[in-house]
Amino acid sequence: MNTREVSRETQKMLEKLRGLIPGGVDGNVKYFEGMPVVKRAYGSRIVDVDDHEYIDFCCGYGPLIFGHDDPEWITALTETLRNSGLLYGLPHP
Numbered sequence: 001m002n003t004r005e006v007s008r009e010t011q012k013m014l015e016k017l018r019g020l021i022p023g024g025v026d027g028n029v030k031y032f033e034g035m036p037v038v039k040r041a042y043g044s045r046i047v048d049v050d051d052h053e054y055i056d057f058c059c060g061y062g063p064l065i066f067g068h069d070d071p072e073w074i075t076a077l078t079e080t081l082r083n084s085g086l087l088y089g090l091p092h093p
Contacts, residue, residue, distance in 0.1 A: 007050045009050055010037055013037040017037070041056065043069070043070075056068070
């Protein structure tokens with residue numbers, strides 16, 4: 001049960017999202033009234049549009065096991081994308 005007060009900013013963002021995405025949610029997380037709208041993330045934390053901080057227990061359903069915005073992963077990913085490209089539709093290393 002969510003007991004925090006929902007700000008106008010959150011309400012506004014949720015209304016906008018409901019107009020763009022069915023239910024306003026783009027994943028397997030079920031919508032609940034007053035659901036936080038994420039503004040940014042770092043490490044194991046997410047920060048909503050009202051600057052409330054949460055621990056991200058979902059971690060992208062697995063791919064973010066090392067957290068959000070990890071400098072080593074960002075560097076490795078950037079180098080891979082620069083050197084290898086993003087999507088070919090053909091075999092590649």
